[in-house]
Amino acid sequence: MEQPTDDTAARHVPVLLARCLELLAPALGNPGAVMVDSTLGMGGHTEGVLRAFPQARVVGLDRDPQALELASRRLAPFGDRFTAVHAVYDEVRAVLDGLGIDLVQGVLMDLGVSSLQLxxxxxxxxxxxxxxxxxxxxxxxxxxxxxxxxxxxxxxxxxxxxxxxxxxxxxxxxxxxxxxxxxxxxxxxxxxxxxxxxxxxxxxxxxxxxxxxxxxxxxxxxxxGELDALARALPASVEALAVGGRIVVEAYQSLEDKLVKRELAVGATSSAPAGLPVEPADHAPYLRLLTRGAELAGPDEVATNPRAQSVRLRAAERLRATPTHLLPGRTSSRGAAA
Structure with a gap:
């Protein structure tokens, strides 16, 4: 595989890349798997995914035109396995609809300000x-x-x-x-x-x-408008996951992490009223948490990549379709097929 010709890779070291790949592996290893990189930045995480899972495709979103340009150059060797889209991550449903994609097998969010912007x-x-x-x-x-x-x-x-x-x-x-x-x-x-x-x-x-x-x-x-966009993007991203799909989110400050923790916890908790002898199927949890609390970067990673110092990583797997958990204005269920 041809290597990037500019200094983008040197400028951006993706945080907790190995752990992200480990968490996404069960969902992205099959032919036709699609992942949304909701915060493409300079493309470090996406490059890692495309190298690790040669049958997978990535749709990369970013609101920053300069980031899209740099990442697209970096990822050009992967051809049509990578698609760059100028969008904010709360527009994920519209982006996927525009590409003719119903459901995806992975969503990755690396929140906050990017290396490029800093x-x-x-x-x-x-x-x-x-x-x-x-x-x-x-x-x-x-x-x-x-x-x-x-x-x-x-x-x-x-x-x-x-x-x-x-x-x-x-x-x-x-x-x-x-x-x-x-x-x-x-x-x-x-x-x-x-x-x-x-x-x-x-x-x-x-x-x-x-x-x-x-x-x-x-x-x-x-x-x-970062927190408002994130509050919309999290449920929209979960809705875009096929059953068996996985979402991995890296947050760097407490306000972001609280939103992520809350959204994933809602999906991992039964919504059935207390005291029912049998839990109705449509009230069962639709997410399974893959991390115990928020995972932190180890000292070795922080030493080589100081921007990992404040990261909080959480992840979950989609367990079932959620016809009662729809986005505003939507009338059909999502997540019904892998």
Missing amino acids: DEAERGFSYAHDAPLDMRMDPSTGPTAADVLATYDEQQLVRVLRTYGEERFAPRIARAVVRERSRRPLTRTSELVDVVRASIPAAARAQGGHPAKRTFQALRIEVN
Whole structure:
């Protein structure tokens, strides 16, 4: 197999690749198996899947046009076994319908900001480099982080920082942003870092990493609607799985992981009323959890790939079709065939 000709593989080391492949193997080893890589990024996980399962096909989704271009170059040697689609992962059903695919055997989600977005300083995702305050995963559409800081009132900013950044100094930071923007617009990451640093007491700045980390996380999630999209994408992805299909999700912060944990737990729990002598078949669990809680990266992986340090991996297998667990507006069951 021809090797990638650019530096994409060197720039992106997929997190917990071997474990992801192990979890997906029972579902992807058969001819005709299809996996959706919901967060294609630079294609590291998809390349691993295509190499490990030579009869499988991957549909790769990403909202970032630059990521799609780089991944498509990297994965070109696999020909029509790989299909790239410019889409957010909550559009998975529409994407599959457009490709004439009813059900898939695997779904992989590697959540959060990608290596590409962090490494490209001008995208504005990093508090470590001065750049325009953008933070859009798809730079062609939607408001930027600068727009949020310029237009949200103080209480809206507090809500964003508290909810998405779990920032205990949210009121101080929001107040400082409003005060600063009355003098001049905040348009650069360095300007926001200075505002945040000045808003946090010195004792707190000495703990817990970079003082702007939570603020940047919160703004990124707000700009890209990440948690809302994830809340829609998880049930849609489960519905797209054939019986025997598997979903593997890697989350990097607690808000994402809580959504994943809840969605998988719902599917793995009987919905029958308590006290029934016999569980009705359509109330039986439709998922089987494949991990005990969230799995973490080991010290060896963290040493070679520091971005694995905060990963939380969860996985589940589709046990049965779920005619009573339909997406809004859908009237037919899914998951009925392997």
